[in-house]
Amino acid sequence: MRRVSIFGATGSIGQSTLDLIGRETNRYHVVALTGGRNVARLAKDARRLGAEIAVTAHEELLDELRAALAGSGVEAAAGAGAIAEAASRPADWAMSAIVGAAGLLPGLRALEQGTTLALANKESLVTAGPLVIETARKHGATVLPVDSEHSAVFQALKGEDIASVERVILTASGGPFRDWSAERMAHVTVAEASTHPNWEMGQRITIDSASLFNKAMEVIETHEFFGIAPEKIEVIVHPESMIHALVGHNDGGLIAHVGPPDMRHAIGYALNWPERRPLPVARLDLAGIGRFSFEAPDETRFPALRLAREVMAEGGLAGAAFNAAKEAAMDRFLAGTLGFTGMAPLVERVLDRMSGEGSLGIDRFSLDNVTRIDAEARAIAMRQTAEE
Ligand code: NDP
Numbered sequence: 240m241r242r243v244s245i246f247g248a249t250g251s252i253g254q255s256t257l258d259l260i261g262r263e264t265n266r267y268h269v270v271a272l273t274g275g276r277n278v279a280r281l282a283k284d285a286r287r288l289g290a291e292i293a294v295t296a297h298e299e300l301l302d303e304l305r306a307a308l309a310g311s312g313v314e315a316a317a318g319a320g321a322i323a324e325a326a327s328r329p330a331d332w333a334m335s336a337i338v339g340a341a342g343l344l345p346g347l348r349a350l351e352q353g354t355t356l357a358l359a360n361k362e363s364l365v366t367a368g369p370l371v372i373e374t375a376r377k378h379g380a381t382v383l384p385v386d387s388e389h390s391a392v393f394q395a396l397k398g399e400d401i402a403s404v405e406r407v408i409l410t411a412s413g414g415p416f417r418d419w420s421a422e423r424m425a426h427v428t429v430a431e432a433s434t435h436p437n438w439e440m441g442q443r444i445t446i447d448s449a450s451l452f453n454k455a456m457e458v459i460e461t462h463e464f465f466g467i468a469p470e471k472i473e474v475i476v477h478p479e480s481m482i483h484a485l486v487g488h489n490d491g492g493l494i495a496h497v498g499p500p501d502m503r504h505a506i507g508y509a510l511n512w513p514e515r516r517p518l519p520v521a522r523l524d525l526a527g528i529g530r531f532s533f534e535a536p537d538e539t540r541f542p543a544l545r546l547a548r549e550v551m552a553e554g555g556l557a558g559a560a561f562n563a564a565k566e567a568a569m570d571r572f573l574a575g576t577l578g579f580t581g582m583a584p585l586v587e588r589v590l591d592r593m594s595g596e597g598s599l600g601i602d603r604f605s606l607d608n609v610t611r612i613d614a615e616a617r618a619i620a621m622r623q624t625a626e627e
Contacts, residue, residue: 247336249274282307368463390505391483391496567620
């Protein structure tokens with residue numbers, strides 16, 4: 240039996256992971272499941288799968304979790320420290336699917352045990368890529384990409400020499416506002432931004448997809464994970480979301496990964512790696528689909544892609560500042576105190592200020608300096624709020 244843990248088990252990626260694990264319970268022993276506010280779902284899945292421990296991020300919900308697990312034999316715990324402790328329990332494979340920078344620490348703890356980490360939490364690589372890669376190396380652990388684009392690149396690179404890679408092309412659906420004017424985008428509501436044309440995902444990544452901040456994160460993630468130079472990473476809008484990424488080699492050939500927009504493919508690939516096993520995802524009917532279309536992204540209406548290049552050029556802790564400022568900007572958008580098109584300018588102001596002050600350079604990556612810059616960037620984003 241493989242020992243598995245899922246961080247962010249109650250979310251979209253977590254539930255898709257449990258769907259796959261729940262189909263073959265004889266293959267898996269569930270060590271830890273972690274969640275946030277959805278204690279009922281966490282307890283139900285922990286009971287159903289016979290988890291050793293269930294942890295909510297919120298200490299005030301511990302009594303509720305204990306009550307929901309009464310008589311099950313599943314241990315209950317709460318708080319960020321308890322999630323990190325649960326992530327330190329020996330497991331063969333763990334899914335990192337907490338949303339936001341809160342996903343970094345549990346991932347690092349799992350890597351320190353030598354656990355194979357399936358990484359959906361792209362914030363880990365954007366904020367602390369070198370730390371994640373170094374921790375895995377030091378402890379003989381493996382990191383597997385779960386973002387569909389990065390899983391696609393990983394699969395397209397199988398058996399290839401990375402030195403022959405001329406470019407990596409990430410596809411973007413373009414989101415719900417692909418054809419909207421800048422004026423119309425200024426009045427986008429939270430409900431409009433929370434609906435994706437092709438993918439069913441958590442609210443934050445859905446809004447990030449609508450602003451192309453998600454693609455900006457993925458460009459940085461590609462650079463950090465595969466070590467591909469920023470100038471070799473391209474983004475193309477492909478509204479059908481069937482081609483997930485393409486790898487271009489120095490002989491002019493492109494290797495594409497094509498599949499239905501169902502995260503269980505990328506999750507299942509990481510779960511079964513290095514094997515391939517049958518997965519319950521739809522098979523594409525290419526004649527029925529008829530055609531694939533492509534267009535260049537519009538960086539005037541979607542400045543996040545330009546910001547990603549600036550972050551990579553700055554290096555150091557710029558990714559941590561970028562992600563924290565982006566999360567703070569989204570908090571404001573969700574609270575109704577910042578317009579949809581106000582998010583990118585706010586992130587840019589935070590980055591400009593921190594870069595101008597020389598705060599983003601470092602000699603060495605550590606969790607402490609990532610955490611410090613994350614907090615500073617959020618505080619500046621909040622002060623910018625007050626100054627506006
Ligand atoms: P969801 O919002 O659906 O789920 C997030 C999970 O994290 C939930 O279990 C939630 O708990 C938990 N959580 C929220 N805040 C905290 C916190 N502070 N501490 C601990 N746990 C917390 O997100 P998704 O599943 O969509 O995304 C998860 C990650 O995967 C993100 O990094 C995203 O960018 C990435 N990803 C997602 C894809 C997708 O298709 N959804 C595709 C590629 C990458 P609760 O709900 O109980 O409050």
